[in-house]
Amino acid sequence: MTSKQEWQVRDMPQVQVKDMFELPDPHLFVLAGVVVEGEVQPGMWVNVPISEVLTFRAPILEVETTTRSGREDLCLHLEPELGRVLREDGVEIRGQTVEITPTRITPKGSLNLYDPYEGHALAEQEFKCSQCGSLLGLQCNQDEPVGEGLSALAENAKRLGWFVPAAEADGALDLVTCYCPGCWQCKGAAPSQR
Numbered sequence: 001m002t003s004k005q006e007w008q009v010r011d012m013p014q015v016q017v018k019d020m021f022e023l024p025d026p027h028l029f030v031l032a033g034v035v036v037e038g039e040v041q042p043g044m045w046v047n048v049p050i051s052e053v054l055t056f057r058a059p060i061l062e063v064e065t066t067t068r069s070g071r072e073d074l075c076l077h078l079e080p081e082l083g084r085v086l087r088e089d090g091v092e093i094r095g096q097t098v099e100i101t102p103t104r105i106t107p108k109g110s111l112n113l114y115d116p117y118e119g120h121a122l123a124e125q126e127f128k129c130s131q132c133g134s135l136l137g138l139q140c141n142q143d144e145p146v147g148e149g150l151s152a153l154a155e156n157a158k159r160l161g162w163f164v165p166a167a168e169a170d171g172a173l174d175l176v177t178c179y180c181p182g183c184w185q186c187k188g189a190a191p192s193q194r
C-alpha cells in the first residue's frame with residue numbers, strides 16, 4: 001500500500017473507534033472512542049477508511065467526553081452523511097484506528113464526501129447528463145487504486161464544466177441531477193428553467 005503511505009502524515013492524532021451511532025436531534029453521526037495519540041479538536045478532519053483504497057474525510061463538528069459503560073469515551077460529532085454511507089456499504093469500523101488531520105488535506109485517492117463532484121463520482125462512478133445522456137466515465141487504470149481514478153474523474157468533471165448540484169446543508173447529495181457542459185450552458189442561457 002505505497003499510495004497510502006505517501007500521504008500518511010506523521011504524528012497526527014489517532015482515535016481508536018469503540019462505537020458509532022446516530023443522534024436524532026440534531027441529526028448527527030457520532031464516533032466514540034479513545035485517543036491513541038495527540039489531541040483532537042473541533043474543526044479537524046477524521047479520515048475513515050471505507051475500503052482498501054477509499055478513505056472518506058469528514059469535518060469534526062464537536063468533541064465531547066462522555067462516560068458510557070464505565071469507560072470514558074471521546075465522542076466525535078460528525079454530519080450524518082458518513083453514517084449513511086457506512087450503513088449502506090456495511091462498513092464496520094469499530095476497533096479500527098482512524099487518523100485525524102488538522103486541516104482538509106487532499107491525500108491522493110481520498111474522496112471528500114462533502115464535495116458534490118467527488119461524492120457523485122463515488123456513488124455513480126460516472127457522470128451522465130440527465131438531459132442528453134452523454135457520459136463521462138471512469139478511466140480505468142489497473143495500476144491505479146480505485147480512489148485515485150474516482151478523484152481524477154471528479155476533477156475532470158469539474159474542469160470540463162459539468163454541473164452537479166451543491167450538497168444540501170446536512171451533506172446529502174442530489175445524485176440525479178447532472179448536466180454535461182453543453183446542456184448546462186443551454187440551461188444557463190434560460191435560467192428560469194433551472
Ligand SMILES: [Zn+2]
Pocket residue numbers: 129130131132133134179180181182183184
Ligand atoms: Zn447533456
